[in-house]
Amino acid sequence: MMAAFEPIKTAIRSPRGGASAAVLLLVVACALFAPLIAPYAYDIQNLPGSNAEPSAAHWMGTDEFGRDLMSRIIYGARTSLTVAVTAISISVVAGLSLGAMAAYFGGWFDRTVTAVVDLTWSFPEILIALILIAIIGPGVGSVMVAVSIAYLAQFTRLTRAQIMALKNETFVEATTNLGAGHFHIIFRHLLPNALAPVIVAGMLATGDAIILEATLGFFGLGAQPPTPSWGAMMSSGTAQIFIAPWIIIFPGLAIAMTVISINLFGDALIEALDIRNRLRSV
Amino acid sequence: MALLSVQSISVSIGKLNPLDGITFTIDKGEILGLVGESGSGKSLTAMCVMGLLPRIGGAITKGSIVFDGCELIGLPEIEFRRLRGKRIALISQNPMTSLDPIILIGAQIDQVSKLHLGLSAEAAKARSLDLIAQLRIPEPAAIHRAYPHQLSGGMKQRIVIAMALAADPDLIVADEPTTALDVTIQAQIIQIMVELVRDRGLALMLITHDMGVVAQACDRVVVLYSGRVAEMNAIGEIFAEPKHPYTRELIRCIPRLGQEPGSLKGIPGTVPSIIDYPDGCRFNPRCGDARELCRAQVPALERKSSGLAACHFSEV
Numbered sequence: 001m002m003a004a005f006e007p008i009k010t011a012i013r014s015p016r017g018g019a020s021a022a023v024l025l026l027v028v029a030c031a032l033f034a035p036l037i038a039p040y041a042y043d044i045q046n047l048p049g050s051n052a053e054p055s056a057a058h059w060m061g062t063d064e065f066g067r068d069l070m071s072r073i074i075y076g077a078r079t080s081l082t083v084a085v086t087a088i089s090i091s092v093v094a095g096l097s098l099g100a101m102a103a104y105f106g107g108w109f110d111r112t113v114t115a116v117v118d119l120t121w122s123f124p125e126i127l128i129a130l131i132l133i134a135i136i137g138p139g140v141g142s143v144m145v146a147v148s149i150a151y152l153a154q155f156t157r158l159t160r161a162q163i164m165a166l167k168n169e170t171f172v173e174a175t176t177n178l179g180a181g182h183f184h185i186i187f188r189h190l191l192p193n194a195l196a197p198v199i200v201a202g203m204l205a206t207g208d209a210i211i212l213e214a215t216l217g218f219f220g221l222g223a224q225p226p227t228p229s230w231g232a233m234m235s236s237g238t239a240q241i242f243i244a245p246w247i248i249i250f251p252g253l254a255i256a257m258t259v260i261s262i263n264l265f266g267d268a269l270i271e272a273l274d275i276r277n278r279l280r281s282v
Numbered sequence: 283m284a285l286l287s288v289q290s291i292s293v294s295i296g297k298l299n300p301l302d303g304i305t306f307t308i309d310k311g312e313i314l315g316l317v318g319e320s321g322s323g324k325s326l327t328a329m330c331v332m333g334l335l336p337r338i339g340g341a342i343t344k345g346s347i348v349f350d351g352c353e354l355i356g357l358p359e360i361e362f363r364r365l366r367g368k369r370i371a372l373i374s375q376n377p378m379t380s381l382d383p384i385i386l387i388g389a390q391i392d393q394v395s396k397l398h399l400g401l402s403a404e405a406a407k408a409r410s411l412d413l414i415a416q417l418r419i420p421e422p423a424a425i426h427r428a429y430p431h432q433l434s435g436g437m438k439q440r441i442v443i444a445m446a447l448a449a450d451p452d453l454i455v456a457d458e459p460t461t462a463l464d465v466t467i468q469a470q471i472i473q474i475m476v477e478l479v480r481d482r483g484l485a486l487m488l489i490t491h492d493m494g495v496v497a498q499a500c501d502r503v504v505v506l507y508s509g510r511v512a513e514m515n516a517i518g519e520i521f522a523e524p525k526h527p528y529t530r531e532l533i534r535c536i537p538r539l540g541q542e543p544g545s546l547k548g549i550p551g552t553v554p555s556i557i558d559y560p561d562g563c564r565f566n567p568r569c570g571d572a573r574e575l576c577r578a579q580v581p582a583l584e585r586k587s588s589g590l591a592a593c594h595f596s597e598v
Contacts, residue, residue, distance in 0.1 A: 170379035177332060177374065178394050178445060179367030188393070189382050 002087050007196075010272035017268030020261035028256050030077040038071035051244040061162060061246040069247065072228040073254050076207040079229040080258070083140060083222070084209035087147035094148070095155025100186050100194070101222040102156070102162035114160070117153045125150035125212055130221075138221040146216070147209050158201055162194035197275045200266055207262035230255050283351070285310045285485050288451055291330055291345030291355075293323075295338065298556050300326055301545065303345070304502045305511055305583060308453065311483040315500035315517075317490055317532065321553045324489045326456045331487070332372050333362040350452065363515075368398040371446035373456040377439035377463070381430040388426030391445050393462040398449035415475055424459040436467040443475055453485045460495070470497055493536050497521060505529050508554055508564040515589025525591035527569045565593070571595060 011017040030037055041057075047068030054061040089149040102113040120128055129146040136142045166172065167190060176190055210230075216222045218230025225232070230251040237248030284307035291299035301323045308314045316324050329335050332343060333354060345352040349370065354362075366372070374380050381390060383500040391410040395401045401409060407426070414422035417440040430438060439459060446454055459475065460468035476499045479486045488499055496517070497504055503520045505512045505528065513526040524530045531549040551568035552559055563581050575594050583592040 047485065134317060169374050170374060171382045174372075174374050174445075175382070177334070177366055177372035179363050179365070179398060179449075180393075182399075184393075189385070192384055193382070200305040 007269060007272040011265065011268040014268045014271070015265045017272075020264035020268070023257055023261040024265060027077050027254075027261070028081065029101035030074045031081045034078055036180045038074040039069075040071040042067065042075040042228050044068075044070045051121065051240055051247070053244075054246055059137045060250045061244065063233070063247050064240055064244070069233075069250055072233060073230070073250055074229040075252065076230045076233060076254065077258075079140065079217075079223045079227060080210050080213055080255075083143050083147065083213045084206050087213075088151060088202050088206045088209050088259050090144070091149040091151040091205070092155050092198060093221050095195075096191060096198060098152075099156040099159025099161075100163050100191055103160040104186055104190065112257050113156065117156045120149070121153040121157065125208070126215060129212060129216060130219075133216065133221050138224070139249055140227075143213055143216050143222045147212055148245075150212065151205050151209065154201065154205060155198060158198055159194055161191050162197065166190050166193050196273050200269050200273065200275065203269065204263060204266040207266070210255060210259055210262070231275040284348075285312075285350055286331065286487070287346075287348045287350070288327070289346045291327075291332060291347060292343045293326060293335065293340055294343050295340040298341075299343075299509070301330070301509045302585075303510060304330075304506070305345075306514055308487055309450070310485055311480070311552055312502065313479065313486045313500045315488050315490060315496040315503040317493060317503060318512075319491060319553050321508075321556065323458050323509040324491075324573035327506070328372065328457050328487070328489055328510075330372065330404070331361060331455055332366060333357060335358055345475060353516075367394055367446075367451065368449045369450040369451050370453045370455060371449070373442055373454060373459045374448045374462055375458045376388045376596075377435055377442050377459075380442050381438055383430055385429075386417075386426070386428060387428050387441055391426075391441065392449035394445050395572055409448065410444070413447055414441070416478060417441075417444050432518075435463055436471060437472055439463060439467075440474070443471070447482075448477060450482075451484065453487065454479065454486045455489070457489045458491070459467055459488075460490075463561070468495070469498065474538070477501075483589070493532055497536075505532065507554075508559060511583055511592060512565065513589065513591040513593075519588045523588070525586045525589065525596040526593045527571060527596075528565050529591075531568075557558065563592070577584060 005237055008104070012021050018184060033172055044067060046062065048066065050064050052062040052066070058068050058070065061071070063069055102110040115217055128150040132146040132149060134141050136145065149237065161244040172185060175185055214220060214231030214234070217229040218235040220232065220235065222231060223229040233251040234248050237251065238249050286308040288304060288306050289300060290303040290305050292299060292303055304323065304327055306314065311458070312594050316327060318324050329338070331347060331354070335341060342355050370387045381387070388407065388410055391413065392403070392406040394408045395409050405529050411422045411426055412544055419425055419437055425433070433441065436449050456475065462472050463471065472495055488495070490496060500513070502516050504514045505526065507528050513520070513524065513530045515525070520529060521533060524533055533550060537546050550567060554564055554567065560567055560577070563569070563576045566576040569576065573595070579594070581594045583590050586596060
């Protein structure tokens with residue numbers, strides 16, 4: 001089992017892997033321990049102190065209701081990460097199962113799955129997410145569902161391509177010849193062999209999902225006030241962009257730093273796992 | 283009664299008919315050699331026995347395969363799965379790729395006895411360690427914890443054999459188990475495999491194109507040529523008095539100690555293409571004694587002074 005962590009260790013030892021891992025760790029810590037880290041509560045308004053510049057009391061300044069921006073960004077990490085990670089996890093699990101079954105069984109099931117997946121693949125993720133939210137209504141739950149469906153195509157295709165290549169391997173044939181059933185072959189032999197690239201793709205997609213969540217939040221379709229979300233904070237900052245630019249700059253920086261770190265760490269992981277070629281099969 | 287009785291099976295894959303009336307039997311505790319050149323239908327015969335033909339889009343068009351009193355043709359896949367590994371195990375050609383690269387060797391052997399014998403994790407492990415030791419691999423416990431890439435080709439092939447033996451099958455089908463290995467390891471692995479099979483009184487169907495391996499291991503030999511049985515006889519007779527000209531040529535191809543350098547010859551000509559088999563005896567274009575009858579009429583597989591052969595002109 002220890003062997004599974006080797007590539008992660010290798011990735012962390014590389015310079016960009018180490019730096020990005022440190023930033024990610026910080027973001028995750030913010031999300032987990034927000035009440036302990038944040039200097040103020042995220043929803044306490046202080047109208048006299050609204051749109052205050054960054055100062056010793058408020059490191060990142062305050063927003064139009066006088067709420068401490070840093071505290072809101074720290075709590076916002078919660079919303080962003082929860083939505084992105086949950087949505088991508090659902091997407092990866094569903095994509096793995098669908099892709100594996102489609103590739104393994106083939107026939108009409110494969111054709112149906114491929115057709116539906118290719119259909120969603122041909123739209124930009126944001127469009128799919130907007131359509132879905134228009135149907136089910138705004139909110140954190142809806143964003144999770146929308147994001148997970150928007151990214152489903154990617155994982156299904158990647159898994160399908162992996163399994164297609166794997167299912168003709170001799171060891172699969174050999175296992176069949178010893179009497180193993182479909183279930184055993186898919187879950188014990190095919191999926192474990194296909195997992196590495198899918199997990200890395202999932203990691204990289206988490207970065208995209210944070211942007212997608214922020215975009216939906218920017219449109220006011222995600223977490224509803226007063227729950228802080230980086231996208232919604234930027235949205236409210238657009239009105240004050242000339243009098244209080246920090247309101248839009250700091251949440252934007254938080255999004256950018258998180259997503260860049262995720263991508264850099266994903267890259268380092270690809271290098272460590274040596275799977276660049278396999279990821280190209282999408 | 284024979285453990286496995288294959289009666290004149292013919293196979294079609296699309297428009298092609300790669301097997302035509304293959305017949306042979308294997309008794310309990312017997313080692314049967316299935317020899318022939320590439321493309322003669324050896325592996326396909328193994329696939330028929332294992333019920334794997336549908337997987338490559340083939341079908342058995344006639345004949346019957348009876349294993350331990352049970353007809354295998356038309357057996358549903360789910361029943362076949364219960365036979366595979368448990369009663370009939372297949373050892374495939376390529377040990378390098380027959381093991382899952384990301385699963386521990388031990389777990390791969392364990393899963394066979396867990397699945398078919400319902401053993402607990404500890405019992406399965408003990409059994410696997412015992413098997414590894416019987417295949418004369420040093421330090422079974424270390425091997426049990428190793429990944430396939432940490433083993434040499436010969437060791438991997440032994441592990442594949444251990445997996446085949448793990449559920450105590452009655453019949454083992456070994457499809458060229460040593461082709462991918464170098465010659466010194468080949469002899470060793472065949473010897474270990476034959477010993478284990480004899481000790482347990484198992485039946486073994488050994489597919490090979492190497493008459494040397496046959497001479498080392500088998501009780502009886504079936505010679506295939508272009509999808510038909512050319513000859514079937516006990517090991518002693520087949521080497522002492524081959525009835526079919528193709529068998530004679532095969533035996534002539536075994537290199538001997540003290541042979542003149544450069545005197546080792548192959549069989550002239552090539553195996554006929556499956557798309558365009560010659561009429562009559564399929565060996566006639568390469569046979570030195572071919573006559574008019576050989577080109578006109580298919581020779582039946584007949585009883586000769588000993589064994590069976592399909593040749594119009596073999597004496598007695």
